[in-house]
Amino acid sequence: MVENLLTEKLTATDPMLPGLFRIHRILKESYDTFTVELVSLEGYQTFPFEAGQFNMLYVYGVGEIPVSISGDPLHPETLVHTTRVVGTVTRAMRELKIGDVIGVRGPFGSAWPVQAAKGNDLVFVAGGIGLAPLRPALYQILAQRDRYGKIVLLYGCRSPEDILFRKELEKWRARFDLEIYVTVDYANTRWHGNVGVVTKLIPKAPFDPLNTIAMVCGPEVMMRFTAIELQKRGVNPDNIYISMERNMKCAVGFCGHCQFGPTFICKNGPVYPYSQMQNWLAMWEI
């Protein structure tokens, strides 16, 4: 309780001021993707957040980027982020060692509808690194598994080498109360799994479309086509949630860098009902 209040104070008083966090652990997820586990240097023992939210991570002297939280909301003792090496900041972040310090602002943004989804079937559709922002919701839901109907995870990535959280996926796959289907775009004959885009898994996935909440995260093109396939199955667009990504800078809705139509992704998003975004997604030059 005290820790929660202290953390809330940190983010509420000055959202532009990064807190200091030490790198506690680094995990290599694939050739270009890694996970960092962070602990506070300022005496905060927990970092409460909701599944789907993001933080601004600051590599001192290099720059700041938004990264979704990929850890377990029920275990906020460490702050977990998974990111791919795509630019200057992530490249510098990959070079950091255990014990190095980075700045953290957050958590920011809207969350997956984990509570509202109770009683429904759940379909998670992840593309590539998009599995990372969905993982906190999966942790939270699996911790209270009996409150939900069927749970299906459909995961697509470029190749078998790009599959994230392999050990966790294997562990989850061993459960009888969670269906996991993985597909890749490119493979060689050593891969015995599915080949093809993730949207092709939707028509046969075992869920009741009239009683389903879908949570979708991945590249925008993939999310658009996923939403189309889910609607073909009969899922209501109000029950499809997507996580948007734009050039977030201030993370509190001041700077306008991430404005998308009438909303700021950092403040009103990143998680939106698809019904709210579908008309904007197909628009050019927005």
Place this chain on the structure above:
Amino acid sequence: MKTFDAILKETRFFQDLKPEYIDIIAGCGSNARFDPGDYIFREGEPANTFYLIRHGQVVIELHDPRRGQLPIYTVHEDDILGWSWLFPPYKWHFSARAVSLTRAIALDGACLRGKCDADTDLGYELMKRFAAIVIDRLHATRLQVLDIYG
């Protein structure tokens, strides 16, 4: 034991097809079984059959002299495998290999081609259904070549 026509009626592909057409198609069917690693057909061979996969998983492949066999797309239970039997030059453009033990109904496309020519309503029905598969796979392939996760 279920008859072919009863099995065909339950599939997505043949759903709502007139019973008399189901009977014609079922008359061209036979059971097929493939062990993991078996090739169902190979690129360049005559295409005179198509398959309704009843159980198992089949990968469609292309051979590249430098990189070997390249898996392109996986088909599963209740999927249709093969449309080259319907279009000249009636040769397979890709190969298909069973990934796991696969049971299927093999349908004699050469026999069906003749029946479709004789009964153009049947031909049109089948053509519409195969066109839907082709469009669906074309859309999927477009996304696949975009390398959207890159």
